[in-house]
Amino acid sequence: MNVRIIMGSKSDLEVGKKAVKVLEDLEIPYQMTVSSAHRTPERTKELCQGADVFIAIAGLSAALPGVVAAHTVKPVIGVPVSGKMNLDALLSIAQMPPGIPVACVGLDRGDNAALLAAEILAVSDEDLAKRLEDYREKRRQQVISDGEEIERTYGD
Numbered sequence: 001m002n003v004r005i006i007m008g009s010k011s012d013l014e015v016g017k018k019a020v021k022v023l024e025d026l027e028i029p030y031q032m033t034v035s036s037a038h039r040t041p042e043r044t045k046e047l048c049q050g051a052d053v054f055i056a057i058a059g060l061s062a063a064l065p066g067v068v069a070a071h072t073v074k075p076v077i078g079v080p081v082s083g084k085m086n087l088d089a090l091l092s093i094a095q096m097p098p099g100i101p102v103a104c105v106g107l108d109r110g111d112n113a114a115l116l117a118a119e120i121l122a123v124s125d126e127d128l129a130k131r132l133e134d135y136r137e138k139r140r141q142q143v144i145s146d147g148e149e150i151e152r153t154y155g156d
Helices: 010-025 041-047 064-070 086-094 110-122 126-154
Strands: 003-007 030-034 053-058 076-080
Touching: 003 010, 003 041, 003 110, 010 030, 010 053, 010 110, 041 064, 053 064, 053 110, 064 076, 064 086, 076 086, 076 110, 110 126
Parallel strands: 003 030, 003 053, 053 076
Antiparallel strands: none
């Protein structure tokens, strides 16, 4: 059980780090690298082997998730990177042609991509499912704590 994170360029690293943080918190093995759908297509094709789920992070035309999906039958989660062409990046991932689906999370949401990858893997891993439940409970408790702090400071 592992996840491969492929970024279109090194400039996508901050988004990739969000995914890494979640995967590490959930104790999911991963590899992260850079490969361009356009500049290194053969390398990209080679990287589409040996993982259970792929996270493809790209901006501008954001072709990388679709190219990865074209070379594997494993789940691919696309993360559009914000920049000058936000809508283009988002639609390039979300509007894949029939037969080659790619899941799409919000702009820069490497963390949500990692959580979706974990959910996919948890279908056949009860221990991971439990870690995901614990992860969510920690987030719920943080929201409750934040609410109580705000209410103490700004309440009636």
